[in-house]
Amino acid sequence: xxxxxxxxxxxxxxxxxxxxxxxxxxxxxxxxxxxxxxxxxxxxxxxxxxxxxxxxxxxxxxxxxxxxxxxxxxxxxxxxxxxxxxxxxxxxxxxxxxxxxxxxxxxxxxxxxxxxxxxxxxxxxxxxxxxxxxxxxxxxxxxxxxxxxxxxxxxxxxxxxxxxxxxxxxxxxxxxxxxxxxxxxxxxxxxxxxxxxxxxxxxxxxxxxxxxxxxxxxxxxxxxxxxxxxxxxxxxxxxxxxxxxxxxxxxxxxxxxxxxxxxxxxxxxxxxxxxxxxxxxxxxxxxxxxxxxxxxxxxxxxxxxxxxxxxxxxxxxxxxxxxxxxxxxxxxxxxxxxxxxxxxxxxxxxxxxxxxxxxxxxxxxxxxxxxxxxxxxxxxxxxxxxxxxxxxxxxxxxxxxxxxxxxxxxxxxxxxxxxxxxxxxxxxxxxxxxxxxxxxxxxxxxxxxxxxxxxxxxxxxxxxxxxxxxxxxxxxxxxxxxxxxxxxxxxxxxxxxxxxxxxxxxxxxxxxxxxxxxxxxxxxxxxxxxxxxxxxxxxxxxxxxxxxxxxxxxxxxxxxxxxxxxxxx
Amino acid sequence: xxxxxxxxxxxxxxxxxxxxxxxxxxxxxxxxxxxxxxxxxxxxxxxxxxxxxxxxxxxx
Numbered sequence: 084x085x086x087x088x089x090x091x092x093x094x095x096x097x098x099x100x101x102x103x104x105x106x107x108x109x110x111x112x113x114x115x116x117x118x119x120x121x122x123x124x125x126x127x128x129x130x131x132x133x134x135x136x137x138x139x140x141x142x143x144x145x146x147x148x149x150x151x152x153x154x155x156x157x158x159x160x161x162x163x164x165x166x167x168x169x170x171x172x173x174x175x176x177x178x179x180x181x182x183x184x185x186x187x188x189x190x191x192x193x194x195x196x197x198x199x200x201x202x203x204x205x206x207x208x209x210x211x212x213x214x215x216x217x218x219x220x221x222x223x224x225x226x227x228x229x230x231x232x233x234x235x236x237x238x239x240x241x242x243x244x245x246x247x248x249x250x251x252x253x254x255x256x257x258x259x260x261x262x263x264x265x266x267x268x269x270x271x272x273x274x275x276x277x278x279x280x281x282x283x284x285x286x287x288x289x290x291x292x293x294x295x296x297x298x299x300x301x302x303x304x305x306x307x308x309x310x311x312x313x314x315x316x317x318x319x320x321x322x323x324x325x326x327x328x329x330x331x332x333x334x335x336x337x338x339x340x341x342x343x344x345x346x347x348x349x350x351x352x353x354x355x356x357x358x359x360x361x362x363x364x365x366x367x368x369x370x371x372x373x374x375x376x377x378x379x380x381x382x383x384x385x386x387x388x389x390x391x392x393x394x395x396x397x398x399x400x401x402x403x404x405x406x407x408x409x410x411x412x413x414x415x416x417x418x419x420x421x422x423x424x425x426x427x428x429x430x431x432x433x434x435x436x437x438x439x440x441x442x443x444x445x446x447x448x449x450x451x452x453x454x455x456x457x458x459x460x461x462x463x464x465x466x467x468x469x470x471x472x473x474x475x476x477x478x479x480x481x482x483x484x485x486x487x488x489x490x491x492x493x494x495x496x497x498x499x500x501x502x503x504x505x506x507x508x509x510x511x512x513x514x515x516x517x518x519x520x521x522x523x524x525x526x527x528x529x530x531x532x533x534x535x536x537x538x539x540x541x542x543x544x545x546x547x548x549x550x551x552x553x554x555x556x557x558x559x560x561x562x563x564x565x566x567x568x569x570x571x572x573x574x575x576x577x578x579x580x581x582x583x584x585x586x587x588x589x590x591x592x593x594x595x596x597x598x599x600x601x602x603x604x605x606x607x608x609x610x611x612x613x614x615x616x617x618x619x620x621x622x623x624x625x626x627x628x629x630x631x632x633x634x635x636x637x638x639x640x641x642x643x644x645x646x647x648x649x650x651x652x
Numbered sequence: 653x654x655x656x657x658x659x660x661x662x663x664x665x666x667x668x669x670x671x672x673x674x675x676x677x678x679x680x681x682x683x684x685x686x687x688x689x690x691x692x693x694x695x696x697x698x699x700x701x702x703x704x705x706x707x708x709x710x711x712x
Contacts, residue, residue: 182666303703313696346673353676367699372702374702380694381694
């Protein structure tokens with residue numbers, strides 16, 4: 084095993100970093116529960132995909148609604164937030180050469196989140212909360228659904244508080260020099276957004292819980308939606324910050340990359356902190372109670388500063404990879420990509436998630452968030468098409484890539500079936516992309532989200548959406564492939580954690596070819612300056628121009644689509 | 653300061669004169685304050701005020 088020190092920590096055999104043993108235990112526990120939640124969400128995803136594929140039509144409407152609730156809560160909230168807690172423990176202690184600040188807060192975090200997750204899943208599985216993740220009032224679930232959500236949120240707040248305490252202790256004890264590392268700064272941005280998110284969740288859900296037990300009248304629907312989306316969308320912005328931090332971390336671990344410009348990267352995170360939470364407004368763009376000024380300021384003006392931040396990260400992350408590869412001698416416009424360690428699932432997950440998030444989620448997100456264009460897309464299948472490219476193809480895939488390093492470094496267990504692990508990120512990324520493209524195309528024809536009966540059978544006004552059938556088949560096929568990719572990840576990870584070979588006392592087995600691994604390790608341990616190396620990220624510049632061109636075409640095509648249905652004379 | 657091995661992922665910002673923006677970025681408490689207050693005012697409070705001031709719709 085690694086060298087044990089006198090302060091309940093060990094020294095990592097691979098990186099040489101000091102690992103606080105209590106943090107290590109909490110990272111393990113949060114990661115294990117996260118994977119269990121992912122499994123629940125994936126099993127539900129099979130049902131959803133095989134229902135949306137109209138040829139199969141697996142589930143009846145009620146079960147489809149219930150499966151969607153299970154899928155949304157476990158994928159968007161539980162899997163992601165348990166993983167983020169693990170990241171906060173890692174960033175607040177291991178990367179700061181620090182010990183965990185508070186056992187009470189930490190165990191409180193894990194216990195409350197576990198109990199809350201269990202209560203919510205019990206309520207949904209037993210048919211007591213068929214309310215979707217959004218649980219819009221006056222639709223009412225049984226009381227344990229709201230109480231479980233509140234307990235989960237309080238647990239997350241305790242974990243976040245512990246992270247801030249870790250920052251305080253590290254600064255007080257001078258465990259690091261200068262500023263905190265960039266990955267920790269990304270985790271800090273995620274933690275700040277989490278505080279905003281959890282406070283809004285409390286304000287929305289405590290009265291709703293009191294209503295569910297008969298202690299007060301139903302909350303106003305408009306008020307609830309305003310407050311709930313202060314929870315619902317920012318919880319996904321926590322994901323964005325954590326995902327970007329993971330991108331930088333994986334860039335270092337897989338190719339020895341360093342952030343191209345620390346100040347610019349940190350400023351981009353600052354823009355997230357100040358402006359990204361306005362994205363909540365996207366869900367309210369057709370709500371009658373809010374003014375056009377409120378909607379436009381919070382989407383089409385202030386939010387663009389957060390989009391600017393994403394564009395900065397979208398450039399600096401691949402540019403950092405490119406400069407590191409060039410430093411190793413891989414030249415040419417795209418030689419750095421050709422020589423990249425594509426067989427390393429950590430790198431594969433990083434790059435595939437970067438592409439899906441940028442070209443898919445980013446472009447569609449900015450377009451759908453535009454107040455005017457939103458009217459032709461609101462509540463259509465285009466919206467899940469967008470967020471499956473951000474949260475699933477982006478964040479979840481990045482977290483899977485992180486797991487391929489967390490399990491060997493923290494659990495100190497090696498993955499088996501390594502050939503399957505190497506292609507898993509591609510399977511998942513391919514499936515999510517096919518599914519999201521199918522959703523986007525079907526939604527463009529008007530197919531609604533949230534219910535499978537797209538023709539509105541027995542309704543007074545029928546809709547003929549038969550033209551969308553091929554795209555719905557894409558949704559089903561892509562969803563099936565993606566769920567299979569996620570299931571492979573889960574099985575590989577569970578096998579590694581419980582049955583994998585131990586690597587205690589030695590460095591983890593590299594995912595890369597020996598010559599690639601040597602170059603990466605050498606670069607990681609070298610003190611070099613990516614800005615001073617005279618290495619230009621020209622390949623990334625070309626990719627960035629391609630992204631901007633794709634965005635311009637998609638954005639203006641949507642204005643054309645709007646003009647086609649909304650004639651102004 | 654305790655010893656920490658040199659690994660790129662643990663590197664902070666460059667040493668040298670500290671710019672005012674860097675001072676802001678190095679203050680997690682100020683960032684926390686701004687990160688909660690700015691969107692709360694812009695999104696929540698403004699929206700809440702609009703909902704509270706909305707007149708009751710009259711049926712024709």
